[in-house]
Amino acid sequence: MNRRTAIQIDLDSVVPAYRQITDALRVLLVRGTIAPGEKLPPVRRLAIQLGVHFNTVSEAYRQLAEEGWLDLRQGRGATVIERGLPLRSDPKKLCDLRTQLRNLVAQMRSAGAPAKWIAAELWRLLEDVRP
Amino acid sequence: MNRRTAIQIDLDSVVPAYRQITDALRVLLVRGTIAPGEKLPPVRRLAIQLGVHFNTVSEAYRQLAEEGWLDLRQGRGATVIERGLPLRSDPKKLCDLRTQLRNLVAQMRSAGAPAKWIAAELWRLLEDVRP
Amino acid sequence: MNRRTAIQIDLDSVVPAYRQITDALRVLLVRGTIAPGEKLPPVRRLAIQLGVHFNTVSEAYRQLAEEGWLDLRQGRGATVIERGLPLRSDPKKLCDLRTQLRNLVAQMRSAGAPAKWIAAELWRLLEDVRP
Amino acid sequence: MNRRTAIQIDLDSVVPAYRQITDALRVLLVRGTIAPGEKLPPVRRLAIQLGVHFNTVSEAYRQLAEEGWLDLRQGRGATVIERGLPLRSDPKKLCDLRTQLRNLVAQMRSAGAPAKWIAAELWRLLEDVRP
DNA sequence: GTGGTCTAGACCACG
DNA sequence: GTGGTCTAGACCACA
Numbered sequence: 315m316n317r318r319t320a321i322q323i324d325l326d327s328v329v330p331a332y333r334q335i336t337d338a339l340r341v342l343l344v345r346g347t348i349a350p351g352e353k354l355p356p357v358r359r360l361a362i363q364l365g366v367h368f369n370t371v372s373e374a375y376r377q378l379a380e381e382g383w384l385d386l387r388q389g390r391g392a393t394v395i396e397r398g399l400p401l402r403s404d405p406k407k408l409c410d411l412r413t414q415l416r417n418l419v420a421q422m423r424s425a426g427a428p429a430k431w432i433a434a435e436l437w438r439l440l441e442d443v444r445p
Numbered sequence: 446m447n448r449r450t451a452i453q454i455d456l457d458s459v460v461p462a463y464r465q466i467t468d469a470l471r472v473l474l475v476r477g478t479i480a481p482g483e484k485l486p487p488v489r490r491l492a493i494q495l496g497v498h499f500n501t502v503s504e505a506y507r508q509l510a511e512e513g514w515l516d517l518r519q520g521r522g523a524t525v526i527e528r529g530l531p532l533r534s535d536p537k538k539l540c541d542l543r544t545q546l547r548n549l550v551a552q553m554r555s556a557g558a559p560a561k562w563i564a565a566e567l568w569r570l571l572e573d574v575r576p
Numbered sequence: 577m578n579r580r581t582a583i584q585i586d587l588d589s590v591v592p593a594y595r596q597i598t599d600a601l602r603v604l605l606v607r608g609t610i611a612p613g614e615k616l617p618p619v620r621r622l623a624i625q626l627g628v629h630f631n632t633v634s635e636a637y638r639q640l641a642e643e644g645w646l647d648l649r650q651g652r653g654a655t656v657i658e659r660g661l662p663l664r665s666d667p668k669k670l671c672d673l674r675t676q677l678r679n680l681v682a683q684m685r686s687a688g689a690p691a692k693w694i695a696a697e698l699w700r701l702l703e704d705v706r707p
Numbered sequence: 708m709n710r711r712t713a714i715q716i717d718l719d720s721v722v723p724a725y726r727q728i729t730d731a732l733r734v735l736l737v738r739g740t741i742a743p744g745e746k747l748p749p750v751r752r753l754a755i756q757l758g759v760h761f762n763t764v765s766e767a768y769r770q771l772a773e774e775g776w777l778d779l780r781q782g783r784g785a786t787v788i789e790r791g792l793p794l795r796s797d798p799k800k801l802c803d804l805r806t807q808l809r810n811l812v813a814q815m816r817s818a819g820a821p822a823k824w825i826a827a828e829l830w831r832l833l834e835d836v837r838p
Numbered sequence: 839g840t841g842g843t844c845t846a847g848a849c850c851a852c853g
Numbered sequence: 854g855t856g857g858t859c860t861a862g863a864c865c866a867c868a
Contacts, residue, residue, distance in 0.1 A: 673811065673814055673818060677829070683804055687800045688797060689804075694829070698826065
């Protein structure tokens with residue numbers, strides 16, 4: 315994990331630290347910036363880098379392991395699992411995420427974002443993620 | 446509020462009831478299904494319909510009032526404010542929502558959704574909202 | 577929860593406190609000593625009674641809720657769910673428990689327990705549980 | 708140790724490897740499948756067979772030696788000790804194992820196992836062990 | 839006043 | 854030296 319994959323978190327945010335870490339790493343994983351076979355830094359090291367308790371990083375890793383991104387074992391570190399996208403599809407979760415997307419779009423519109431702007435944002439995100 | 450604008454909530458969901466109500470109403474407001482000038486049902490009536498405490502509905506209305514959708518003066522019920530989209534733009538909030546969108550897209554990809562599917566979903570949502 | 581259902585835990589045991597609580601309560605639930613519809617004491621009160629942190633009790637309740645014994649909601653306490661035995665059967669878990677039983681019996685034999693003694697113990701347990 | 712006494716472990720299990728080995732061997736020892744006077748395979752050979760570090764196997768052997776099953780003197784391999792069942796009885800340990808049995812039975816009932824099924828399982832295990 | 843979340847710290851398990 | 858467990862304490866969400 316080098317400069318290319320550095321992540322940053324905001325301890326003053328209402329979003330819990332562990333979730334910020336999970337989210338940041340998931341983006342890097344989806345995008346392929348962190349490739350299968352690579353090892354993530356040890357929980358304690360990353361914790362020091364980010365200025366958080368190691369349990370906070372640990373929780374983030376555990377969640378990504380549950381999502382099928384990491385192989386996480388005692389004494390063996392955290393390794394990114396080899397697998398191609400699309401991963402195993404989880405219909406129930408997808409339905410839930412679709413609802414979240416609907417609500418998020420409504421919030422964006424409510425906050426004054428034009429439909430065009432939202433569409434443009436999404437294009438950027440999907441291109442980012444495509445390869 | 447008639448059949449067209451009926452909303453439904455799931456009391457067993459992990460999403461708190463008041464947020465389900467806020468979200469559902471916001472979608473209807475953004476879409477224009479509930480038009481400016483209309484009155485929302487009285488807190489107590491909607492509460493009974495949904496099977497929740499009236500404080501729960503009250504909280505939902507308050508939040509929508511804060512977002513600029515409702516006029517909530519004492520004893521006069523909740524009236525949808527007259528205003529055209531786009532509303533006042535809130536850059537800080539938009540930035541935050543953009544981050545949420547990024548993470549949501551990563552989660553969808555992580556859950557096995559093809560990029561095309563995500564794009565199609567968003568299309569539907571934006572068209573739904575335009576007219 | 578009265579004298580009949582009082583439980584006791586040993587803080588010096590190698591078995592974690594939360595598991596001792598889960599185990600003790602599960603026995604009472606299986607046996608029917610704590611009946612469906614009853615309310616368990618609030619986490620904080622039981623915690624004080626047992627001399628542990630409320631999170632410890634909380635974890636125990638959560639686990640029992642996952643097993644389908646409790647309805648556990650914010651602000652509404654912990655209520656024993658109405659349902660008849662046998663509950664929904666979980667084959668994978670049962671297979672795992674069978675393996676555990678096999679190993680436990682081997683350990684008992686290894687510790688010097690005659691086969692007859694083990695059988696007698698089990699009879700007592702099953703009779704206890706039957707109604 | 709031949710085909711009859713081959714053991715298998717699951718490296719993906721939550722149960723640590725060394726415990727799987729201890730448990731599997733103890734069952735064979737209690738059952739008499741591995742007889743007194745026999746030699747267990749050398750630590751390194753078994754480790755390779757099972758795909759684990761030899762320390763893992765070593766730990767398993769040590770534990771069985773503590774339980775009085777193996778003679779483990781340096782350079783002479785692991786020999787099964789001559790002794791008849793019942794072995795020296797350890798009341799304190801038995802009490803603990805009885806508690807474990809009680810909790811295991813409750814878990815089985817909780818997972819949907821009928822009392823009859825549990826009894827049948829135990830029968831099989833005890834008969835298996837008797838001869 | 840209920841249960842729940844998040845983070846912290848001491849200690850353990852495993853390789 | 855790796856990740857993991859258990860308990861604690863401050864604070865939050867909900868009714």
